Amino acid sequence: MTLEKKNMAGRILLLLLCMNAVSFIVNAVPQTCPADLGGKCAEDDDWEGEFFPGIPKIKYEGTSSKNPLAYKWYNAEEEILGKKMKDWLRFSVAFWHTFRGTGADPFGAPTKYWPWEDGTNSIAMAKRRMRANFEFINKLGVDRWCFHDRDIAPDGKTLEEANANLDEVVALAKELQGDKIRPLWGTAQLFMHPRYMHGGATSSEVGVYAYAAAQVKKAMEVTHYLGGENYVFWGGREGYQSLLNTDMERELDHLARFLEAAVAYKKKIGFNGTLLIEPKPQEPTKHQYDWDAATTANFLRKYGLLGEFKLNIECNHATLSGHRFVICHHDLETARINGLLGNIDANTGDPQIGWDTDQFMTDIGEATMVMLSVIRKAGKADFEMLEKLAKEWGEPKVASAKQELAEMIFQSAL
Amino acid sequence: MTLEKKNMAGRILLLLLCMNAVSFIVNAVPQTCPADLGGKCAEDDDWEGEFFPGIPKIKYEGTSSKNPLAYKWYNAEEEILGKKMKDWLRFSVAFWHTFRGTGADPFGAPTKYWPWEDGTNSIAMAKRRMRANFEFINKLGVDRWCFHDRDIAPDGKTLEEANANLDEVVALAKELQGDKIRPLWGTAQLFMHPRYMHGGATSSEVGVYAYAAAQVKKAMEVTHYLGGENYVFWGGREGYQSLLNTDMERELDHLARFLEAAVAYKKKIGFNGTLLIEPKPQEPTKHQYDWDAATTANFLRKYGLLGEFKLNIECNHATLSGHRFVICHHDLETARINGLLGNIDANTGDPQIGWDTDQFMTDIGEATMVMLSVIRKAGKADFEMLEKLAKEWGEPKVASAKQELAEMIFQSAL
């Protein structure tokens, strides 16, 4: 038996590390590029040649490969614990991180430019980006992507105009998706536009509440149209800056009614995907209502919404909330034992920085803990499976203390 | 209308400041005193004269009083918003803070000695302390106290011995209580004894679980016998140090069954007091299961215990959990809107220190927020009431307590 083959267990642990390789870490805020690039910005969506020229399809080449653009551990078709690697974790390219980030921060202007960006947010530009997205996805060999409505298509002066823009870009996406690719999830961006400065579903303005609802309705329709598996709610501004001018109880009532309406609409249009809520404790608000998994579970129980939603746990958000055993393991387990573990954004952040940095997870210890929750959720953590896993590690084969440690941890965790 | 009368509003705000005046800030850990005080430690409970000689009964003397041992704002019988001050907030003397603290910390030996302590934890000593307690309560003019079983009576080598010790001291307490005084709450100390090193209701040892249950049963009986209004669960070690060796789901199941049994026993013995859970995020464990109000509410809902428990919100605990708008206002409001606001430990701590300091609340801004939740809970926050309150403040009248405090601080700083 070769060393290569025996290393099945190591691969599972590395799945998560690999997963991160598919999305770039960039700033979350889409911004337009400088106005003086106009010359190269035709109003049609021509773009000569490839977006990523010279980059072939990324392949699995094994751990001995020195090719920086190769999978060394992730072998999509290989089976581990009775499941293919690609089925254990379904990688997804995040459109905004990958194509709309600019490298700006609150103290600095954009630092990152794609050659195909023309400084506008026109429909033509949106379509060109969408082509880049699918070239990227195909070269990675991934078959899931995710998006906010306003990332992929320009906003409009009216809801009708915005919806029409979205429809035009979505039609292209549908065509480019082909047979295999589909959204892991879609969502509506309810935080960038000034109308949402005090939230969408928890805004004190009824007009804003209604606009948010209409935007979610449309985003759910296009997610359904594209064959999306999930629809996500991330309530960036569904929270407060101060309790002195906030009626928390009433805002939570409004939020619950908003979500009830979303459930009803989902059923009406026959969308069978899962509705996910993504907890985050704060930023941009001082306090977000979906603080962490337990807080969100309480909200769902209180309002009778438990069966209708699951959670999308983002590791860096868990870090910010102070529940951080090996980063987000606590929140994953809380979600799991409440029957709410729906999806994972397995990123990482700095435990001493008070804002979300959305970095790649690079620590195998953290990745092991995340994978452990995934395996447990699959009901795969039975003793035979784990004994098998442990045995593969149990022989004096490779000289890594860390692996030895991981094994010890893994065994003790069962 | 006198200046005195107009100041009704200021008094409400100060209620909380006053409330803290009844318990001393001391270290939470009862310890025995050095062995060489033996000479003055008779094995009977004689103690000559008063415990606090020369201190008369503390009275309300108004804001112009210069007497440091007088109430300046708290006038027990005065009505504010249709309720007497003493009924808005029922002050309670905490036995352990007041009589069992030693001023020790993890790096230092005890620094505080009561003249009546003889260095032992004998029954005689326990009775002497109980007499001190009631002299203190009577001099303060307060009519509530609270206790852990092991603060007030020595532990025993067996459960029977421990229970007998408790009975003997409780009989004296019953006698000293008289007609008016009774416990605000009682509780069982399930964290000091080494057997509880991994928790009581969530210990992995069935014997420990059983012992904890027996101890709670007895503590509930004596609380009932003394006429207590509430029974408190604070799960100091009901949590984990590491998820690697903890089955969180199973431990939570055990905790729920433990609490169910407590509810059943409460009904069996006819105890009509409220059962309270006191959330705290961590310390001494890395993670306590009752992390905050929302987490505890989720737990109660999940296990069908919602109607049987309320929460005892301790402000300093809320600070540690990161929910801290004007310290603990967020957790108070979360408890209130979940129908769970049962009791308040209106202390304060340092937002930059990672451990519980159990200090007096001295900031009028914080106290205002706490009082606001109390008034709202009473359904008193209607507009007429509040307009009345606002009007009384609207005129340039008298020195506020805050000014008094600022002055005090300024002087001490020079």
Add this chain to the structure above:
Amino acid sequence: MTLEKKNMAGRILLLLLCMNAVSFIVNAVPQTCPADLGGKCAEDDDWEGEFFPGIPKIKYEGTSSKNPLAYKWYNAEEEILGKKMKDWLRFSVAFWHTFRGTGADPFGAPTKYWPWEDGTNSIAMAKRRMRANFEFINKLGVDRWCFHDRDIAPDGKTLEEANANLDEVVALAKELQGDKIRPLWGTAQLFMHPRYMHGGATSSEVGVYAYAAAQVKKAMEVTHYLGGENYVFWGGREGYQSLLNTDMERELDHLARFLEAAVAYKKKIGFNGTLLIEPKPQEPTKHQYDWDAATTANFLRKYGLLGEFKLNIECNHATLSGHRFVICHHDLETARINGLLGNIDANTGDPQIGWDTDQFMTDIGEATMVMLSVIRKAGKADFEMLEKLAKEWGEPKVASAKQELAEMIFQSAL
């Protein structure tokens, strides 16, 4: 003796509260306004009538005034402890907070618009803003302002163009300043432009280092030309994201040489103002080299720069560094006892939020601590002075500002 007069002490404490009233809390990032306001944006700097029409000059009206646009405690000419209020603390209008903030955040587009903004950053627009600035300053009755070079004038494609733009706007400012108004300080903005993404004086690119030096040289010249009292260094990006790719020692050497050159140039041009360094622990970098007062003092000592610099302590920055007794008192005292207390940005932030919020200081306890450091620095904290101060507070006299504030909060909370 009137009640009014006796309240001298209260006024000192309130000086700081007032001081904050002169700058608006806005987002730190200047941004352009939407492109479709074009119609009203003439390329000359005409602006009809006043910028703040209907707002008269703000006056001191005493504590009984109900006018929201009146000074109630700050009476500029009144003497306290032998010094006029206006000389104890010299208020300064921050140009960027007041005129260039847009209310954007990392998750949201701008939410705040001035009617005179035309969506450009043209010279004409810059001049119009400068006129607004001086109308604001004159109406407040303040005589200091402060600025970054890039706030007040547009950047250019070359250094020459940027300098020429700056000269044109500065000439207007000089004219509008008149006899009395002058900068408290000027500075160079070395963080917004992409060239500074890895710092200015600590950038790994020698060209960036040189550009930063040239920009500081010019900013110091115009500060000198306008009669500025201080020149400030805030090293937003002088720090690191990771030590793995940073040679901290070498970067600190570069920073020291940069500051030495600034000292030499200051002497060469005869600028007698104080050079100030503003510590901040982090944001936007993971670690800023000027972490806090003690770290900066160590740096100045190590490189023999101690006599040439003082510190500009920003309270909210101190909060972020974890030194926070009554917010920034620790850092003020550390600066003072190292002989380095130069200037104060007496703002406040939230102790549980990990980013700078630059809010008004509204707590009289915090303000008292800040004022205490100011008085001590003036050598005024001798016993006779303080006894006098204490005596004035010793009697039951008038409504304090705090009571006023508490009332305001209470009302807004209902």
Add this chain to the structure above:
Amino acid sequence: MTLEKKNMAGRILLLLLCMNAVSFIVNAVPQTCPADLGGKCAEDDDWEGEFFPGIPKIKYEGTSSKNPLAYKWYNAEEEILGKKMKDWLRFSVAFWHTFRGTGADPFGAPTKYWPWEDGTNSIAMAKRRMRANFEFINKLGVDRWCFHDRDIAPDGKTLEEANANLDEVVALAKELQGDKIRPLWGTAQLFMHPRYMHGGATSSEVGVYAYAAAQVKKAMEVTHYLGGENYVFWGGREGYQSLLNTDMERELDHLARFLEAAVAYKKKIGFNGTLLIEPKPQEPTKHQYDWDAATTANFLRKYGLLGEFKLNIECNHATLSGHRFVICHHDLETARINGLLGNIDANTGDPQIGWDTDQFMTDIGEATMVMLSVIRKAGKADFEMLEKLAKEWGEPKVASAKQELAEMIFQSAL
């Protein structure tokens, strides 16, 4: 070339992991054991047989060993980068962690008992512990230990008595040390006794200051007598709880004079060891004067003590101060580039817990960063050395992604 041999690089990284294996993590507070163990506590220091019976001398057995009590990576005599492993890092057994900890915490009684403890702190007991200490050291094959004066010998009612106790136990230690073993450092415990409740060198009581000086004098003498390499100052209570009642400047002056006197005495008695200061931001005080490396460096520079002291960086302390790139790397580098890196307590803690947990470092990423500072300090980080190190890792030999990662990090760090 065997896999074993090639793995030299991995061993360097593991040195730190191993190092921790020599001290047990226990509570820092020495406490006496229950009084009822009297029967087995003879007043002589007899102890039958071995303290650790059945445990042989721990040996290096290589990575394939399954023996839990074997060194798998640490091969004391093996050379790496031109130095033996035992010379790169000189392991030291901490007497208090290993022999005086009880497993108590602020909420719990002791949970850990050594069979040889008799519940007293008699001289006989102290000698018995010292024998256990040297059996432990010898079985580990380590040749350094460290201690506080009050760990190893009982305190006395007078200074003379305490010194006499210390002399008696030290005489035994000297005898047991033999030729090879000696203290890495000694120190005086200036925090447990109630007299030090407000510090030693910064106490407001002159008598306490004097007593602290006398205790340091004696501790330095015995460290010298035992051939110690360093003498450590850890100022547990040299800080403040509140600036309102603390004259920070004066306390720092006192501290400086205290340290000057220590330097003078060191020279007088011919002690050539290094004086070390161990920074810690807080706990038990709200603020400790030796907050971090930069703060301590500033203090040393200000008072002209720079050449006389170095720092003892404890990783978990650095975590508490917020400087935490890969835990304590920032503080190690700050100490190093200020010429102050003297000693390392390479432990770890939880970044989300606000107190010192003194845990073993188990993460190879952290250990790599610590080792990097050690190598840089030795001037060994030149390119040839590192190229050699990198090459050894550069071949496809062992299947550890983590090792690959470590390599990448290591290379990028140079």
